[in-house]
Structures are given as C-alpha cells and as structure tokens.
Amino acid sequence: MxxxxxxxxxxxxxxxxxxxxxxxxxxxxxxxxxxxxxxxxxxxxxxxxxxxxxxxxxxxxNLVAGNLASIKTRTIAAIVPTLEHSIFTEMLQGMVDVLRDEGFELILGSSGFDIREEESLIKTFLARQAEGIVLTGSFHTDEAQQLLARLDWPVVETWSLLGTPSVGSVGFSNYDAAYEMVKHLAERGYREIAFVSAVTEANDRAAERLRGVRRALADLGLPERAERIRTSEFSLRAGGESMHAIRAACPETDAIFFAADTLAAGAILEAKKCGISVPDEIAIAGFDDLEIATVIDPPMTTVRVPRRDLGRVAARLLIEATEHGFGGGVQRDLGFELVVRGST
Amino acid sequence: MxxxxxxxxxxxxxxxxxxxxxxxxxxxxxxxxxxxxxxxxxxxxxxxxxxxxxxxxxxxxNLVAGNLASIKTRTIAAIVPTLEHSIFTEMLQGMVDVLRDEGFELILGSSGFDIREEESLIKTFLARQAEGIVLTGSFHTDEAQQLLARLDWPVVETWSLLGTPSVGSVGFSNYDAAYEMVKHLAERGYREIAFVSAVTEANDRAAERLRGVRRALADLGLPERAERIRTSEFSLRAGGESMHAIRAACPETDAIFFAADTLAAGAILEAKKCGISVPDEIAIAGFDDLEIATVIDPPMTTVRVPRRDLGRVAARLLIEATEHGFGGGVQRDLGFELVVRGST
DNA sequence: CGACTTAATGTTAGCGCTAGCACAAAGCAT
DNA sequence: ATGCTTTGTGCTAGCGCTAACATTAAGTCG
The missing domain is CATH 1.10.260.40 (lambda repressor-like DNA-binding domains)
Incomplete structure (x- = not known):
C-alpha cells in the first residue's frame, strides 16, 4: 500500500x-x-x-473537471467574419437563444474575414473540446478543410449552401437572390445596372452574388460594364462614395444594386444630400433588409434574409448532431425574400 | 500491486x-x-x-484536461445586454482583439437586459472556470453581488463607473455626458428640451443619463415636463415615434435629446419625411456617435463614447489581474466627447 | 578532480469530476 | 422461503494533462 x-x-x-x-x-x-x-x-x-x-x-x-470526466463540454463554437456587422450578431443572437435553452454555451471567434485566422480559431476550438462548430460560408483554408474532413466533428456552415460540412449547411442561395434582384430591376425598366459587392476574395457569399448578377445581366440581355462592378468595404460612407464613383464613370447608370443595406442606405442618404432623386435619377437596391431599409426615404428595395433563423437552425442541427449522431450532411435552404419598396 | x-x-x-x-x-x-x-x-x-x-x-x-491540471483556463467571460446593439458588439470586438493576442478566449453571454439572467450566466461562467468576467454596468441582483463579493474572482464592470468590482471599472460618466449635452442645447438657445431614455430599470447607464439631464435642466433654470421625459425601446422607428409623441404632447418643444443615436437618427429621418426642419423647428441630439450620425442630413450632434477601447481596456485589466493579482479596484475613466454637428 | 551548477528528461501524484460496476435494502411475485 | 427486479448509494478507476520533485548527463570552477 x-x-x-x-x-x-x-x-x-x-x-x-x-x-x-x-x-x-x-x-x-x-x-x-x-x-x-x-x-x-x-x-x-x-x-x-x-x-x-x-x-x-x-x-x-467545476465544469472543467466534469467535462474531462464525461467527455462532454456542452459547448458550441461559432466563427463569424466580424462582430461589427449586425447580420452576424443577429445570427449569433439566434444561436445563443437556442443554445442556452438547451444548456449549451457559445464560444465565439471573429476571423476578420481571414480564412487563415479562421483556421487558427478552428484549431483552438477543437482543443477546447467544443462539441461542434458553426462556420460562416464554405471557403476555408485547405488545411482546415482536411482537418474537418478527417475529424468526425460536427460542423455546420451558414449563409451559403455550397459546401458539404459534416452536419449540414444552413443558408440560402446568394446566387438566386442576386439574380432575382437584377431581374426585378430589369422588369422595372432599368437597363444600365451597377453592382457594388463586398470583397469577394475568400468570401463565397459575395462571389455568388456577383455571379448571380452577371448571369442575370447576360440572360436579360443587359450591358455589363466593368466600371459598374465594384467592390467596397462595408460602411454608409463607402456606399455614398461608390455611387458617386459609378456615376462619374458611367453617367448613364440608372440603377445600383448594393450587396448590403448599409451601403445602399449610405447611397440613398448621399443622393438626397446631393439632390439626386431616388429612384427617378437612380434606383438603389440593397441586401439584408436591415431596419434602416424601412425607415429611410424612399424606403429601400432589398433582399430579406432570415439571419436570426440561420443561427437558430444551425444551433439546433448541431445539438441534434451531438446528441444523436450525424451523417451525410443536410442542406437547409431557409430562402430569401425580395422586398420591393420605393427606391427602385 | x-x-x-x-x-x-x-x-x-x-x-x-x-x-x-x-x-x-x-x-x-x-x-x-x-x-x-x-x-x-x-x-x-x-x-x-x-x-x-x-x-x-x-x-x-486537449485543453480541458490541461485546464484541469493547471487550474488555468485562459478564458475570459463577458456578459452584454444584447448583441443587437452595435455599441456592445464593438466593445466585444475590442475585447476579442486583446484577448486573442494574449492567448485568451472569450465566452460570451447575452442577458437581454435582465439581471436575473445575468446572475445565471455569472454562475455558469464561474462553473466553467473563466478566469475573469466583464460585466455591463453595475446593477446586479443581490445574490450576484454577494457571490462576486465573497469570491475573489476578477470582475470588471464597463460603461459605468459607479460600482466597485474586484478589479475595476472601465467607463465614463453617463451623468456628466448627459449633463453636458443639455448644457450645450441650452447654450444654443433651446429652452424646451425633451429627453428620450432607454428603459432605466436595472440599467444604471440609462438612469445616470436621466439624472444628468434632470440636474442640468434644474441648474440651468429650464423647465422639466414629465410628458417630455420618455423611455423608449431601441430602434429607428421608435425614435421617430417618440418625436411625434413629444411634439403632440408639448408642441413648444424645441430640442430632443435621445439616449442613443439609433433613436435620434430615426427621429431625423422621420422629421425629414414629414417636412419638419432640423434643427430649425426641432433640434435633435443623440448619444454614441455611430457612423450614421456623420452621414445623415443634417449631421447629428451626439456624444462620442470609446466603445472599442472600453473592451480593450477591460480585457487588459482582467488579463493583468489574472497574471499579477488584483486588489482595490481601479477606476478607468475613458471619458466622452461632445461632438457638435448640424442637428442642434 | 571532487563539489556544484545547469540542462534535459523522467516519475509520481494528482486536478475535480463521472462511468461503470458492485452492493445492500426493499418490494414483489411465485 | 426463493429468486428477481427496483431503488438508492458507494467504490474504484480513470478522463488527459501538468506541478513538483527526482534523476541523469554534461559542463564549470578553484
């Protein structure tokens, strides 16, 4: 002894x-x-x-001890590109609501739109024994892809339906949404259409929207001009600036479709400030359906996306996966809605 | 054997x-x-x-095992009232930036402005062995106060300087900020001043701002009328509605001070829509200095608060406390700045 | 060249909890 | 009374890692 x-x-x-x-x-x-x-x-x-x-x-x-003994942490990780864009924080709020009801906690990472940082966060969350993870989009580093592929770890991707993560994708077709908006603009009679995108590098949502716009322009026989396809950072100010830049380069432009309401709202505010009439001189469309789209004058045509539900459904899928296993990988298309208002 | x-x-x-x-x-x-x-x-x-x-x-x-063995988790918790108000998410972004550099992770809770939920989150984070916690404000349940008082656990409070948390407070004087704004309005010649507050129950920031407004009105010999002191939820729409309600109740009102830019921006947008001239017919002031304050027409007078730094400093204090101990409780007044623009 | 530091690695004993069984006591049919 | 389930509780052995000390092989110095 x-x-x-x-x-x-x-x-x-x-x-x-x-x-x-x-x-x-x-x-x-x-x-x-x-x-x-x-x-x-x-x-x-x-x-x-x-x-x-x-x-x-x-x-x-001491849950740390309990977690070690039971090999369960009741923790779910999420990585979003930024906390400074409300579409992501609203999605997180949806996640938190569900997770907390089910006794799970959220560990949060913000990648700054950098997939290498995302990879590093994924490894950290793995090491912390998160029972699953919610990612934004389906563009990841090769190493991250391989890691996730061989690991049998519950992964859900959001905002996109393009990837094949272990548990599933929760999103909508960014391509279709952008396509529909351009179609709407064409139906309204606009022919000289500009598109202002977020940075598309390593961002499949932005890339898909751009693809949708291009395809729609081609299908509808509308002119596509390089000077009218711009990328921009996300801010009200940048929206106004993009509008001016496009009008300077292509004065005949009669409609601008922005890939985010924040940009579109900035353009509408700037237009009013400069005495440019919306939609008569230029139509403006956005994407997201933030509250400002409804209170701005004129109210903004935009694409409504179910951001809260994205978080809720992602959380539920993941919880389900941790409790009853997973396989295959479901695809939950939560859809979008074209909301037509006075700005187009 | x-x-x-x-x-x-x-x-x-x-x-x-x-x-x-x-x-x-x-x-x-x-x-x-x-x-x-x-x-x-x-x-x-x-x-x-x-x-x-x-x-x-x-x-x-396996960090869970490592954490148990070393009695260190390198995890910091934060509880914010909501993720749907960018002032809080920007603060969190500031925290995350610092934490990640120092190898700490963030566990996040959102209390929904409910201090009982906050108490429950505090207990969860304690159980998860977070090495410290960032709280919003200094109003907590009695039980939470007692728990924190007897626990020798690093706590930082943000957005307020009123409490005496174990490590310190990082904030600014909401009272002074509100007082200064009213003083500014008075100097501009406005005498019939209204104030639209957030819900003040269990929210010391809102309560302090209200106190500052009242005190300033009294000191400056300006009339205070109950119909002009309102509380409101946070939204653009609610800002516009409050403006109408105040003008209906007290048509002589010549300035409205909103406790949040979101409300004030809603009021300005609504005013323009209705042909009410800002600031000639009614002056509008906000609080936060969100981007919209700079691009709206007229640009908005508001109070700039260092939300990103709030998070950064809180994180640094906490890390310092976990590494070198803590005592007393420092008070970091990060100040505020009255930004005068065209809306007043 | 023996005592004495330094560098590199290993051994042991937990961190605080829970899974899996063992076991005693009681209930219940036959 | 016998066996058989049910209920309540305890014991043992880890979960995967790290703190503290032990040990060994090289330097270091007068």
Missing amino acids: TQRSQRGRRRGHGRPTLDDVARTAGVSAITVSRALRTPEKVARETREVVASAIAKVGYIP | TQRSQRGRRRGHGRPTLDDVARTAGVSAITVSRALRTPEKVARETREVVASAIAKVGYIP
Whole structure:
C-alpha cells in the first residue's frame, strides 16, 4: 500500500469541491454529483441534505473537471467574419437563444474575414473540446478543410449552401437572390445596372452574388460594364462614395444594386444630400433588409434574409448532431425574400 | 500491486493523446507537453522528433484536461445586454482583439437586459472556470453581488463607473455626458428640451443619463415636463415615434435629446419625411456617435463614447489581474466627447 | 578532480469530476 | 422461503494533462 496524501491538497483553487459538499452532507461524492445532474435518481431526503450542504459551503461545480470526466463540454463554437456587422450578431443572437435553452454555451471567434485566422480559431476550438462548430460560408483554408474532413466533428456552415460540412449547411442561395434582384430591376425598366459587392476574395457569399448578377445581366440581355462592378468595404460612407464613383464613370447608370443595406442606405442618404432623386435619377437596391431599409426615404428595395433563423437552425442541427449522431450532411435552404419598396 | 489497464482505454474520445505522441516519438508525455508549452526547455533535436510525431498522429491538445491540471483556463467571460446593439458588439470586438493576442478566449453571454439572467450566466461562467468576467454596468441582483463579493474572482464592470468590482471599472460618466449635452442645447438657445431614455430599470447607464439631464435642466433654470421625459425601446422607428409623441404632447418643444443615436437618427429621418426642419423647428441630439450620425442630413450632434477601447481596456485589466493579482479596484475613466454637428 | 551548477528528461501524484460496476435494502411475485 | 427486479448509494478507476520533485548527463570552477 502506497503512503499518500500526507499533507492534504497540494494544488487547486481553494474553492469548495464535491468532496467538501459530500463530507458536510455525510454522503459520498458521487451522490452529490447525482443530486445535481440526475436528481430523480436520489432519494428526496438525501437531495435535501445535499442541497443544504451545497448552500452551506457555497459550492459551485467545476465544469472543467466534469467535462474531462464525461467527455462532454456542452459547448458550441461559432466563427463569424466580424462582430461589427449586425447580420452576424443577429445570427449569433439566434444561436445563443437556442443554445442556452438547451444548456449549451457559445464560444465565439471573429476571423476578420481571414480564412487563415479562421483556421487558427478552428484549431483552438477543437482543443477546447467544443462539441461542434458553426462556420460562416464554405471557403476555408485547405488545411482546415482536411482537418474537418478527417475529424468526425460536427460542423455546420451558414449563409451559403455550397459546401458539404459534416452536419449540414444552413443558408440560402446568394446566387438566386442576386439574380432575382437584377431581374426585378430589369422588369422595372432599368437597363444600365451597377453592382457594388463586398470583397469577394475568400468570401463565397459575395462571389455568388456577383455571379448571380452577371448571369442575370447576360440572360436579360443587359450591358455589363466593368466600371459598374465594384467592390467596397462595408460602411454608409463607402456606399455614398461608390455611387458617386459609378456615376462619374458611367453617367448613364440608372440603377445600383448594393450587396448590403448599409451601403445602399449610405447611397440613398448621399443622393438626397446631393439632390439626386431616388429612384427617378437612380434606383438603389440593397441586401439584408436591415431596419434602416424601412425607415429611410424612399424606403429601400432589398433582399430579406432570415439571419436570426440561420443561427437558430444551425444551433439546433448541431445539438441534434451531438446528441444523436450525424451523417451525410443536410442542406437547409431557409430562402430569401425580395422586398420591393420605393427606391427602385 | 493492483492489476489494472487489462483492456486498454475504457472511455475517451478516440482522438490521439499526449501519450500517443510520446510513444511514437519515443519520449515521455511530459516532454511532449513541454515541447508544446515551453519549447525552450527541450533540446532542439527532441523538439523536432516530437513535432513530427505530433504531425504524424494528428495530435490536437486537449485543453480541458490541461485546464484541469493547471487550474488555468485562459478564458475570459463577458456578459452584454444584447448583441443587437452595435455599441456592445464593438466593445466585444475590442475585447476579442486583446484577448486573442494574449492567448485568451472569450465566452460570451447575452442577458437581454435582465439581471436575473445575468446572475445565471455569472454562475455558469464561474462553473466553467473563466478566469475573469466583464460585466455591463453595475446593477446586479443581490445574490450576484454577494457571490462576486465573497469570491475573489476578477470582475470588471464597463460603461459605468459607479460600482466597485474586484478589479475595476472601465467607463465614463453617463451623468456628466448627459449633463453636458443639455448644457450645450441650452447654450444654443433651446429652452424646451425633451429627453428620450432607454428603459432605466436595472440599467444604471440609462438612469445616470436621466439624472444628468434632470440636474442640468434644474441648474440651468429650464423647465422639466414629465410628458417630455420618455423611455423608449431601441430602434429607428421608435425614435421617430417618440418625436411625434413629444411634439403632440408639448408642441413648444424645441430640442430632443435621445439616449442613443439609433433613436435620434430615426427621429431625423422621420422629421425629414414629414417636412419638419432640423434643427430649425426641432433640434435633435443623440448619444454614441455611430457612423450614421456623420452621414445623415443634417449631421447629428451626439456624444462620442470609446466603445472599442472600453473592451480593450477591460480585457487588459482582467488579463493583468489574472497574471499579477488584483486588489482595490481601479477606476478607468475613458471619458466622452461632445461632438457638435448640424442637428442642434 | 571532487563539489556544484545547469540542462534535459523522467516519475509520481494528482486536478475535480463521472462511468461503470458492485452492493445492500426493499418490494414483489411465485 | 426463493429468486428477481427496483431503488438508492458507494467504490474504484480513470478522463488527459501538468506541478513538483527526482534523476541523469554534461559542463564549470578553484
């Protein structure tokens, strides 16, 4: 028999442990554990003794230890490109709502639209034993792709339906949405259509929207001019600037489709400031259906996307996958809605 | 001698462990651990052998186990009222920037402006062994206060300087900011001033702003009328509605100070839509200095708050506290700036 | 060249919890 | 009474990692 624990606890937090509770309640540690996690398996009387012991010593469970022992962390990770664009934070809010109801926590990463940073975050979250992860889009580094492919780890991609992540994709067709908008503009009689995109590099949503615009222009026999296809950062100011740049380069332009409401709203505000009439002189369309689209004058034609639901559905799929396994990879097309208002 | 491990691993992930790496590298587990965490203590040659073994077996560290063994999680928690208001997400972005540089991760909670939910989140984050927490404001439930008081756990409060959290407060004086804005309006000659606040219940920022407005009105000898002190939810639409409601109740009102730019912007947009001239018929002031304040017409007078820095400083304080201890509780007044533009 | 540091690696004993069984006591049919 | 389930509780052995100490092989110095 080895001689041990001669001098009590050598390391540790100093916070009370399960054993402390067990000792003051006069039961074993496992009983306390059960009283907390599966109370129906503990006699009412014992439960009460344990409860008062917990209160007495001020016990707070150590989930890190519990996670290690049970190989479950009840943690889901999410990586978004930025926290400064409300479409992503609203999606996160949807996720958090569902996760919290189901007793899961969110660990959050923001990649800054950089897939290498995304890869690094993925590795961190793997190391932290997140039980699943929500990614934005389906463009990732090769290494990340390979890692995810060989790992049997629940992954959901959002905002896009192009990838084949282990659990599924939750999104809508960015291509179709952009196509529909151009079709709408054409039906309204606009022929000289410009498109202002987000940066498309490593961003499949933006790339798909651009593809949709191009295809629609071609199908409808409308002219596509390079000077009218621009990329821009996301800000109100940049929206106004893009409008001016396009009008300077191609004065005959009669409609501009922006890949984000923020840009489109900036353009409408700037147009009004400069006495340019919307939609008579120039039509403006956006993408997202943020609140500003409804209160701006004229109200903005845009594409409504179910950002809250994107988060909710992604979270549910992932929880389902952690609890009942997964395979194949479902595709949840949550659709979009063309909302026609006064700006076109 | 006890007979054990007759049939190998009984539970576990199936992912390779430190031991697997150690075995293929022909060294002990602790050497692999050191090669990863303190490479300078391992001979170059060994380091290389270990590195290739890691690559060979595809090892990903299990931080949950590491955290338990080292009693360190390198995790910081943050609780914000909502993710749907960019001032908070920008603060979080500031936090994430600093945390990631220092090798910390963020666990995020959103309380929905409900301090009971906040309390529940605090307990969860304690249980998850977060090394510190960033809270919004200094209103918490009694139980949360007591828990935090007796726990010797690093806590930083943001957006307010009123509390005495264990590590410190990072914010500015909401009272002074509101006071200054009213003073500015008075100097501009406005005398019939209205104030639209966020809900003040359990929200010390809103309560302080209201107090500042009241005090300023009193000090400056301006009339305070109950019909002109309103609370409102946060939205563009609600801003416009508040403006109408105030003008209906008190037609002589010549200036409205909104506790958020979103509200003020909604009011300006609505005013333009209705042909109400800003600032001639009614002056509008906001709070936050969001981008829209600069591009709207007229540009908006508002209070600039250092939201990104709030997050950065809070994160740094907390990291410092986890590494070198803490005591007392510092107060970092990051200040605010009255930005006067055309709307007043 | 023996005592003494330094560098590199290994051994042991947990961190605080839970899975999997073992076991006692009680209920229930036969 | 016998066997057989059910209920409540406890014991043992880890989960995968790291702190603390132990050990060995090289330098280092007067």
